[in-house]
Amino acid sequence: MNFDADVLVIGGGVTGCGILRDLALRGIRGILIDRGDLNSGASGGNHGLLHSGGRYASSDTETAAECRIEGEILKRTAPQAIDACGGLFVAVEGDDEGFIARFAARCAAAGIDCAPLAVDEVRRSEPAISERAIAAYAVPDATVDPFRLTIEQVADARRLADSLFLPHTEVTGFDIDGGRIRAARCRDTRSGEARIIRARQYVNAAGAWSMAVARLAGCDDVRVLWSKGTLVIANTRLTRRVVNRLRTPGDGDILVPGGTVSLLGTTSDTVADLDVIRPTPEEVDRNIEEGSVLIPALAHTRFIRAFAGVRPLLLPTGGDGDGRKASRGFTLFDHVAQGLGNFATIAGGKLTTFRLMAERTGDLVAARLGNREPCRTATEPLPALERSSWTEPGHSARTWFAAKNPADSILCECEMVPKSTVDAVLEMAPGAEPQMPLRAIGVRSRIGKGTCQGSFCAIRVTSHLYDRGTYGGREGLGLMRDFLAERYKGTRPVLWGPQMPQAELAETLHCGLLGLDLIDARGQDGEPR
Amino acid sequence: MNPEPRRITTDVAIVGTGLAGFAAAVFCLDRGIAAVQLGHAGALTYTTGYFDLLGYDRGRSIDDPWRALADLGATWPGHPLARLPRSTIEQAFRRFAEAIGDLGIAYVPPGATNVRALLPTGLAKTTSSIPRTMAAGAAALAEKKRTVIVDFIGLVGFSAKEFVTNFAADWPGLSSAHIGFPDLDGGAEAYPEVMARALEVRATRERLAARIRAVVGDADCVGLPAVLGVHAPDRVHAAMEELVGVPIFEIPTMPPAVPGLRLRELLEQAMPARGLRLVSQHKATRVDLRPDRIDFGYRDNFGEVVIEARTAILATGRFLSGGLVAERSGLRETLIGLPVEQPAGRGDWHRDDCFDVRGHPINRSGVVVDDDFRPLDHDGVPVHPGLFAAGAILAGQDWVRQRCGAGLAIATAWRAVDGVARMSGR
Ligand SMILES: Cc1cc2nc3c(=O)[nH]c(=O)nc-3n(C[C@H](O)[C@H](O)[C@H](O)COP(=O)(O)OP(=O)(O)OC[C@H]3O[C@@H](n4cnc5c(N)ncnc54)[C@H](O)[C@@H]3O)c2cc1C
Ligand SMILES: Cc1cc2nc3c(=O)[nH]c(=O)nc-3n(C[C@H](O)[C@H](O)[C@H](O)COP(=O)(O)OP(=O)(O)OC[C@H]3O[C@@H](n4cnc5c(N)ncnc54)[C@H](O)[C@@H]3O)c2cc1C
Numbered sequence: 001m002n003f004d005a006d007v008l009v010i011g012g013g014v015t016g017c018g019i020l021r022d023l024a025l026r027g028i029r030g031i032l033i034d035r036g037d038l039n040s041g042a043s044g045g046n047h048g049l050l051h052s053g054g055r056y057a058s059s060d061t062e063t064a065a066e067c068r069i070e071g072e073i074l075k076r077t078a079p080q081a082i083d084a085c086g087g088l089f090v091a092v093e094g095d096d097e098g099f100i101a102r103f104a105a106r107c108a109a110a111g112i113d114c115a116p117l118a119v120d121e122v123r124r125s126e127p128a129i130s131e132r133a134i135a136a137y138a139v140p141d142a143t144v145d146p147f148r149l150t151i152e153q154v155a156d157a158r159r160l161a162d163s164l165f166l167p168h169t170e171v172t173g174f175d176i177d178g179g180r181i182r183a184a185r186c187r188d189t190r191s192g193e194a195r196i197i198r199a200r201q202y203v204n205a206a207g208a209w210s211m212a213v214a215r216l217a218g219c220d221d222v223r224v225l226w227s228k229g230t231l232v233i234a235n236t237r238l239t240r241r242v243v244n245r246l247r248t249p250g251d252g253d254i255l256v257p258g259g260t261v262s263l264l265g266t267t268s269d270t271v272a273d274l275d276v277i278r279p280t281p282e283e284v285d286r287n288i289e290e291g292s293v294l295i296p297a298l299a300h301t302r303f304i305r306a307f308a309g310v311r312p313l314l315l316p317t318g319g320d321g322d323g324r325k326a327s328r329g330f331t332l333f334d335h336v337a338q339g340l341g342n343f344a345t346i347a348g349g350k351l352t353t354f355r356l357m358a359e360r361t362g363d364l365v366a367a368r369l370g371n372r373e374p375c376r377t378a379t380e381p382l383p384a385l386e387r388s389s390w391t392e393p394g395h396s397a398r399t400w401f402a403a404k405n406p407a408d409s410i411l412c413e414c415e416m417v418p419k420s421t422v423d424a425v426l427e428m429a430p431g432a433e434p435q436m437p438l439r440a441i442g443v444r445s446r447i448g449k450g451t452c453q454g455s456f457c458a459i460r461v462t463s464h465l466y467d468r469g470t471y472g473g474r475e476g477l478g479l480m481r482d483f484l485a486e487r488y489k490g491t492r493p494v495l496w497g498p499q500m501p502q503a504e505l506a507e508t509l510h511c512g513l514l515g516l517d518l519i520d521a522r523g524q525d526g527e528p529r
Numbered sequence: 530m531n532p533e534p535r536r537i538t539t540d541v542a543i544v545g546t547g548l549a550g551f552a553a554a555v556f557c558l559d560r561g562i563a564a565v566q567l568g569h570a571g572a573l574t575y576t577t578g579y580f581d582l583l584g585y586d587r588g589r590s591i592d593d594p595w596r597a598l599a600d601l602g603a604t605w606p607g608h609p610l611a612r613l614p615r616s617t618i619e620q621a622f623r624r625f626a627e628a629i630g631d632l633g634i635a636y637v638p639p640g641a642t643n644v645r646a647l648l649p650t651g652l653a654k655t656t657s658s659i660p661r662t663m664a665a666g667a668a669a670l671a672e673k674k675r676t677v678i679v680d681f682i683g684l685v686g687f688s689a690k691e692f693v694t695n696f697a698a699d700w701p702g703l704s705s706a707h708i709g710f711p712d713l714d715g716g717a718e719a720y721p722e723v724m725a726r727a728l729e730v731r732a733t734r735e736r737l738a739a740r741i742r743a744v745v746g747d748a749d750c751v752g753l754p755a756v757l758g759v760h761a762p763d764r765v766h767a768a769m770e771e772l773v774g775v776p777i778f779e780i781p782t783m784p785p786a787v788p789g790l791r792l793r794e795l796l797e798q799a800m801p802a803r804g805l806r807l808v809s810q811h812k813a814t815r816v817d818l819r820p821d822r823i824d825f826g827y828r829d830n831f832g833e834v835v836i837e838a839r840t841a842i843l844a845t846g847r848f849l850s851g852g853l854v855a856e857r858s859g860l861r862e863t864l865i866g867l868p869v870e871q872p873a874g875r876g877d878w879h880r881d882d883c884f885d886v887r888g889h890p891i892n893r894s895g896v897v898v899d900d901d902f903r904p905l906d907h908d909g910v911p912v913h914p915g916l917f918a919a920g921a922i923l924a925g926q927d928w929v930r931q932r933c934g935a936g937l938a939i940a941t942a943w944r945a946v947d948g949v950a951r952m953s954g955r
Contacts, residue, residue: 278881280876281874281875281876281878282876285857285875405716406715406716406717406718407683407715407716407717409683409685409717409718410685410718411685456686456783456784459686459783460685460686460783462691463685463686463687463688463691464685464688466688466690466691466694467688467690467691467707469690471691471694472694473694473695473697473698474694474695476691476694476695477650477651477652477695481884484883485882485883485884488883489881492879492883495855495875495878495879496855496856496857496875497854497855497856497857500848500854500855501848501849501851503848504847504848504849505572505575505849507883507889507929508572508575508849508929509575509783509784510883510884511884511929511930512577512929512932512934513577513648513649513781513783514648514649514650514652515648515650515652515653515654516650516884517588517884517886517930518585518588518590518652518654519652523695526588526886
């Protein structure tokens with residue numbers, strides 16, 4: 001199947017979704033593609049911290065101020081995706097006194113509201129913080145649900161301009177003629193089929209992969225450094241607020257609460273290969289070792305899973321290779337010097353600054369299309385859609401109880417997701433399609449996110465999907481296998497204590513009862529190695 | 530309240546109420562060895578009901594388990610099943626199946642070759658011995674019989690349509706039907722255990738049979754999720770076949786499921802009547818290895834009880850059952866603190882791909898034993914002359930991936946009981 005649009009946006013992370021909506025608000029119809037699904041890159045593997053800027057205040061005043069301003073805008077325009085819980089910066093005995101002494105002034109320079117707190121007062125309100133704490137400041141950090149952000153932006157772009165999202169569509173090349181891209185050659189990564197997408201403007205928002213996508217268009221001006229970060233999720237909320245270690249950024253020094261869990265992270269390691277990104281036991285241990293200095297309970301908390309993402313950090317030409325020192329800023333490449341008039345790349349930046357990145361990109365693309373509408377994302381609220389609140393813990397359960405329909409069986413017992421939610425996702429979620437993979441349903445709901453990590457609900461949902469006629473053959477088993485293999489990547493590094501019996505039961509069920517180790521990713525009888 | 534612990538003396542203490550523990554109990558009673566068995570619900574509850582002997586080798590299905598067992602020593606040095614002669618394995622397996630059959634769950638005894646049994650996904654797996662209630666399924670698959678698979682309104686996690694869709698290419702005469710189970714057809718979630726208990730009542734069987742007859746059409750055979758009774762499955766099965774008029778078979782389902790529950794309840798109820806002293810729902814919390822005996826302590830509502838045993842069989846299973854525990858720093862045996870053979874570090878426990886057909890290194894970890902199945906200390910010396918180990922806790926096997934769970938449990942229990950018998954002079 002081939003498609004046409006005003007603009008093709010490549011990359012379904014927060015940046016690409018933000019661009020799609022920014023353009024739609026200007027009346028421009030776009031097509032957004034991702035070779036995986038929404039948030040399959042860094043946008044689905046990050047800390048979910050809406051930075052006040054405090055983290056960067058000591059090293060990069062400009063980025064810090066950018067974070068502050070963007071954070072304020074998002075709190076106004078997308079409050080449904082944000083928990084304005086506040087944040088703390090806390091130092092413990094032995095931390096650099098000079099760094100601590102300069103912190104408040106550095107925040108002030110970036111315009112960040114930063115209030116010194118008495119240590120015993122902080123420990124009263126956050127008892128999980130170590131008794132070895134020696135200094136603390138409050139900042140307006142918040143947390144953000146990136147899944148909700150992307151889903152709602154895509155849904156809003158569809159509402160505004162009939163923009164379209166195509167999952168599992170990978171750009172593999174461009175047809176270029178006379179200084180313009182004429183078509184993007186794409187491949188359906190599920191079926192292997194070729195697709196041609198024609199647009200007037202092409203935007204590369206492929207995050208860590210943006211360098212590769214730019215090269216497909218013959219542009220070698222984009223240089224990003226790949227910095228892998230691993231996070232681990234504790235099964236309780238240990239603090240009310242975000243807690244940052246007050247020191248030069250290092251491993252395991254931020255704890256971000258989210259609903260009823262806490263996210264500890266992150267590591268930062270430069271990697272050379274983007275396609276084998278998985279969290280390792282060693283990285284998990286590093287996070288716990290460092291994190292438990294500030295929050296001692298982390299040494300014996302139960303962890304549900306770990307995950308990893310790759311930060312696309314921009315390298316100045318000739319810069320060295322340290323991920324933590326590379327800039328958190330972003331750059332918009334117009335590629336004019338590379339001889340192309342309808343291609344742009346947006347790279348670098350943060351989740352926190354995605355809106356500004358989308359605005360700059362939208363300004364360039366709109367101007368190139370002769371569209372004079374101004375950017376409206378800084379003021380226009382992002383409509384909160386009922387359907388994307390499926391990703392919100394507890395939401396399905398509440399609607400289920402309210403509906404009182406016993407025939408609407410619960411498919412996921414950990415997160416109380418009933419059949420009707422799965423049906424609704426299949427029928428109307430952004431990017432929904434007739435043969436929807438379990439993984440895609442998981443992205444758009446709470447399926448697989450509870451304590452069993454999908455090992456039971458995958459079986460129940462798959463049976464339901466066969467009952468509905470969603471799958472007509474073995475591919476449904478292949479997709480269940482794929483979903484479970486993906487969840488496993490996250491549980492594997494935290495398999496000790498009570499997680500190990502769970503994992504053993506999962507393996508015996510998935511292999512012994514279901515036979516999933518005997519088939520391949522397409523559900524066919526496997527070719528043994 | 531009761532400062533002096535109560536004491537029980539016995540020839541052998543069997544710790545664990547999984548397949549290995551119960552098999553050991555059967556074999557001890559056969560030989561007149563006085564046994565006390567201790568344990569709580571474990572992995573047995575989850576079993577499919579199939580008794581595997583040796584089904585797969587790195588993802589490849591095995592036709593002739595006996596030949597594969599004979600070759601096992603070369604590919605898996607130290608595999609517990611490779612250390613036992615065929616005659617022992619055969620004898621143990623046959624005797625255990627026979628004992629279970631006497632209790633009311635007949636098994637088709639293992640033959641010269643493996644059979645293909647049905648899984649709820651609509652895939653087949655290679656196994657050795659099938660309960661009678663499931664046997665017609667393997668036959669229907671082998672002969673591609675015209676078969677209708679029935680599922681029930683409100684039963685979550687089992688779909689006849691899924692089963693039929695995935696077998697379609699292999700088994701053309703297959704169709705599905707979705708019906709209501711008597712009195713459980715209001716739409717609310719219906720649980721297999723509730724259906725199974727309901728089918729022990731004749732009136733329910735008659736009503737269900739009428740509903741099944743209405744959808745049989747010209748099929749020669751009917752498949753159902755495993756719900757044909759908890760306590761007398763063979764009787765319920767036979768009665769249903771008679772009422773419906775064609776062969777019927779069960780297909781295992783996801784937990785909470787009936788096949789494992791059946792085995793556990795049956796063994797727990799019937800074995801004491803045959804002379805076993807069974808302390809169910811209790812865990813041993815303390816062990817004292819003495820020169821001439823082994824003491825196991827456990828607590829009940831009245832205080833501590835000590836089992837003074839001349840010999841003991843440790844059949845406490847792996848992580849799910851609590852025989853082994855994983856700590857961030859390493860794996861540990863929980864009851865006695867036996868050395869556990871294991872990969873060097875946590876990073877080596879698992880492979881990157883969870884479905885890697887080679888299996889995870891951690892699956893091969895466990896307790897190392899000598900040829901009499903006595904656990905060894907770090908110097909390779911038996912920890913105690915009267916202490917034996919059996920079942921999934923043993924090192925050097927991967928029962929999940931090899932599909933050898935029941936075979937491993939039963940055959941090693943036999944060998945452990947050999948040792949106990951020698952020590953007890955029987
Ligand atoms: C561990 C970690 C923690 C972080 N924590 C925070 C935080 O707390 N706060 C914060 O503000 N920021 C944080 N960040 C940064 C933030 O996550 C990223 O800056 C942001 O998500 C980048 O979004 P993006 O849309 O630009 O890229 P991505 O989300 O990576 O999206 C790029 C997309 O392009 C797709 N793609 C690639 N190649 C192709 C192709 N050929 N064809 C089609 N599609 C393609 C990919 O599948 C991917 O989905 C963190 C990052 C990491 C890694
Ligand atoms: C999902 C699933 C599917 C299966 N499918 C099959 C199949 O298709 N075919 C097959 O052949 N087998 C199957 N099995 C069962 C498998 O055969 C057995 O689990 C395996 O053989 C191990 O048996 P075991 O008796 O050694 O250990 P377990 O069955 O694990 O039993 C160990 C026992 O020790 C007890 N215990 C532990 N610690 C203590 C203590 N301190 N004091 C007292 N008691 C203690 C536990 O409570 C438990 O009763 C399946 C198992 C599972 C979980």
